[in-house]
Amino acid sequence: MTQQPADHIADSHDLIRVRGARENNLKNVSLDIPKRRLTVFTGVSGSGKSSLVFGTIAAESQRMINETYPAFVQGFMASLARPDVDRLEGLTTAIIVDQERLGSNSRSTVGTVTDANALLRILFSRLGQPHIGSPQAFSFNIPSVHGSGAITIEKGDGTTKVVRDFAQLGGMCPRCEGMGTVNDIDLTQLYDASKSLNGGAITIPGFTADGWATRMYSESGFFDPDKPIRDFTDTELHDLLYKELVKVKISGINISYEGLVPKIQKSMLSKDPDAMQPHIRAFVERAVTFQPCPECHGTRLNEGARSSKVAGISIADACAMQISDLAAWARGIDEPSAAPLLETLRQLLDSFVDIGLGYLSLDRASGTLSGGEAQRTKMIRHLRSALTDVTYVFDEPTVGLHPHDIQRMNELLVQLRDKGNTVLVVEHKPEAIAIADHVVDLGPRAGSAGGEIVFEGTVDELRRADTLTGRHLDDRAHLKQTVRTPTGTLEIRGASTHNLQNVDVDLPLGVLAVITGVAGSGKSSLIHGSVSGRDGVVTVDQGAIRGSRRSNPATYTGMLEPIRKAFAKANGVKPALFSANSEGACPNCNGAGFIYVDLGVMAGVETLCEVCEGRRFDSSVLEYKLGGRDISEVLAMPVSEALTFFAEGESRIPAAHAILQRLSDVGLGYLGIGQPLSTLSGGERQRLKLAVNMAEQGGIYVLDEPTTGLHLADVEALLGLLDRLVDSGKSVIVIEHHQAVMAHADWIVDIGPGAGHDGGRVVFEGTPAELVADESTLTGQHLARYVGG
The missing domain is CATH 1.10.8 (Helicase, Ruva Protein; domain 3)
Structure with missing residues (x-):
């Protein structure tokens, strides 16, 4: 149901108008979004939230901005297709702050992807003693030049003039070439x-x-x-x-x-x-x-750059410090000649602390940041921006955040709004939904059963609405009355990865054990550093799924192989015919389903293949049937439909059915089995990996925030899945912030008390009930409030 916007936002100049959006599963959606307000988009995973916010509104904003550049410049930019929408009005510049990992180029660090390194280089070039040169003398990405380095030019009178001497142009370590x-x-x-x-x-x-x-x-x-x-x-x-x-x-x-x-x-x-x-x-x-590197000791910098110091430390020391400590160091420098520079640096470093990343260091490789850390790092670029009337688009900004940290994230989102910006947030957490000025709920379910607006209005109105989100918004988990008895223990001794402080802990086996603590406390360091990699341990982390744009759930899970063989056997032909990457491919598009036209300096264009109409297969292949369906029709099925199709009759394929059952168990019943992986959200990709790894024969499962991207209504289903794993004889260790998972645990290990060097210790071991009764840790305090209503 689509409600009219409130009177105070009815002016057309104060609205983003969407008319007839059909991107992915959206069903001709029309709505008005208030500008300069904070709007949260809710709904189950796969309901169409990202298709509306990212695939339609943000995509069209970016496409239109790109069209303002000269054709020559557009030739170097990514090709952006026009979203499937009738009309969009009132768009402003969209800045997307998503969970895509930061570029993992070996030369990219936290300091280089923000302005922090640049500011430090300027500071050291001005105040560093001994003085060694310009800011680039402190850059590990600019090579050193040895020798006199004198540059001379010939003047008109036949004499020469020395322009400058750059005996040491850059700060790169010559041995490792700045790699460390x-x-x-x-x-x-x-x-x-x-x-x-x-x-x-x-x-x-x-x-x-x-x-x-x-x-x-x-x-x-x-x-x-x-x-x-x-x-x-x-x-x-x-x-x-x-x-x-x-x-x-x-x-x-x-x-x-x-x-x-x-x-x-x-x-x-x-x-x-x-x-x-x-x-x-x-x-x-x-x-x-x-x-x-034995010469620079991993700092990436040459000896000259390491020798120059400000207030007792070198730039290498500064970049290696925990950012919260570096901020304190910067506040201690009193140098009037560099006062504006120091103030800018202090504000930037304080932003890291305010956003909950004070435990990082500037020399941390950007590719090692989690999706949530990467998103918050990107956010730092915009916190103190002079731009206003911008549309900021966030994809679950609470991912990876402890309940204690969510309040700080909420404050930052409100700050962006109060500067006169439009803030659009895709979110599942009730604590984040609560700050919305306006809520748009999509559904009613996922995939083909979603794509509609089922509610628009305030948070209080959502609570009273008869939608899946409204009914579950105030859900609170209850502590278990009884917990499982461990069947053994997994010993960890002397763990010291990253910030861990020589941790000794025994993890119980045969139960659901949950590892908690604020972001940066050392949870992942403990589990991935001391448990993952052991014999019999199956780890499902948040790393990206590798594969080409032709990859889909059927190919990724291995399901396509038995399906191809069943088609071949039923029709007396070769299995290769039923692969769009092999003999069965449409000859016009080579099995891609679309034609890509390179327009030279102009942006390339993708168009649906007019021969196969996107089905990817040669027409002769589509004459072969299994259970009355051709291969393209089978790949177009959602998991839930395919589960029934492959269960009985001529199309009964036990191997495919077993894989489909696992996909359904992790909440992906709505997903098309031939849907490109590139269209999946981060949460969907992680649950797909979980489904694949459930087939492994390991005795211990390690899951890293499996609730990522899950709707409130789906968390209960996930808990049921974890219970089934444990009841089947597996040991399950979950790194998690979601309080419903904490309440459901048999055993909790809380790491803290803070982040970075303020964490790295076990501050609690015991049952959830004991943690709530203890209330001496941040986790215990928040869990007590959660289960208490």
């Missing part, structure tokens, strides 16, 4: 010395005996390709491993030849490990060891 680490390659993992090149000596992934990569070496002329490598001369072995870039001719083609070691360094070691294919990543982990 050096690598050592195990040569025995690169080749089998007993074999020749033609005999398959090279054991690096991608190097087959007759492949092009191997031919570059075997036909280079530098050695006999039929001679075992152990018989190579020193020169031959050097040419194989370390030879610098040279041109060689192979089969009449000039190609660039270089030794195996520099080739690996460029093609593999320069990439983000998380972006590598599994077999490549396994090779790198096996063949390469990384250690702190």
